[in-house]
Amino acid sequence: MKPREIRKSYQNVMSLKKSVDRFLKDPSLAPAFRITLFQLEKDIKSARSFWGDLEKKDRTRRFAVCGDKLQIGGGRHYLKGFVNLDFFPPADVIWDCRYGLPFGKGSFKFVFSEHFFEHIDFPISAKKVLREIYRVLKPGGSVLLGVPDGGRVVKAYYKKERQFLDQLRDRCYSSRRPPVEIYGDLDLVNYLFRDQLDNPHYAVHYWAYDEKSLGNLLRSVGFRNMRKSSFDKRYCNQEREFYSLYMKAVK
Numbered sequence: 001m002k003p004r005e006i007r008k009s010y011q012n013v014m015s016l017k018k019s020v021d022r023f024l025k026d027p028s029l030a031p032a033f034r035i036t037l038f039q040l041e042k043d044i045k046s047a048r049s050f051w052g053d054l055e056k057k058d059r060t061r062r063f064a065v066c067g068d069k070l071q072i073g074g075g076r077h078y079l080k081g082f083v084n085l086d087f088f089p090p091a092d093v094i095w096d097c098r099y100g101l102p103f104g105k106g107s108f109k110f111v112f113s114e115h116f117f118e119h120i121d122f123p124i125s126a127k128k129v130l131r132e133i134y135r136v137l138k139p140g141g142s143v144l145l146g147v148p149d150g151g152r153v154v155k156a157y158y159k160k161e162r163q164f165l166d167q168l169r170d171r172c173y174s175s176r177r178p179p180v181e182i183y184g185d186l187d188l189v190n191y192l193f194r195d196q197l198d199n200p201h202y203a204v205h206y207w208a209y210d211e212k213s214l215g216n217l218l219r220s221v222g223f224r225n226m227r228k229s230s231f232d233k234r235y236c237n238q239e240r241e242f243y244s245l246y247m248k249a250v251k
């Protein structure tokens, strides 16, 4: 990307921010607009981080890679020995992967990502990011993807698995600010698909996956040997274990 294009994108984001801030301060704003603007506000926050970082450092599209392991969307779960990529610090590479991955073909042996993939739109960005992961992997390299287990939650709802549903409610939602409102088990299913729609701080969930849908999606971009994987404490976030689906696939 040329510095002029980066500056222009950053300026566009900043002018959008000004308008959104102005509307959100207006007490007469209809609630439906407020919810929509919350989403825009969050997208602006990540775009400011991404374009702002690019503008500051005036980087070109490719980053030098040190290490052969990449983590995408690790947030505060920073992994030593990995190149950590996220919108926000403390990542090593501040980047929005919906624009592709800023690394050359075959740069990594292993790509890890946990509770990130459900935060990008399906199918456009989801497929783009998977194609990019495929591209930056070496032949024979592997990807390990962890997502909230859509199939597990729907099954627990259908079979009324009280213990699992209570654990989901207590561990995932009880300490949220603003508080999460749950009036029945179906709201736990709703949160799986539409989480954080009305929360100004966290990115929304765009899509839910189960073993079959994620496996076939991986296959559609060229991966093979898709298989369910167990929780790997070398990389995975302890908090995610009980309700996550981990899938491994090979290039």
Ligand SMILES: C[S@@+](CC[C@H](N)C(=O)[O-])C[C@H]1O[C@@H](n2cnc3c(N)ncnc32)[C@H](O)[C@@H]1O
Pocket: 072, 073, 074, 075, 076, 077, 085, 086, 087, 088, 095, 096, 097, 098, 113, 114, 115, 116, 119, 120, 203, 237, 240
């Ligand atoms: C729910 S957090 C998960 C953090 C960590 N993987 C964990 O399991 O604790 C999702 C992370 O993905 C990052 N993220 C979401 N969309 C992204 C994008 N398009 N490009 C880069 N990072 C993104 C967010 O900034 C956030 O850190």
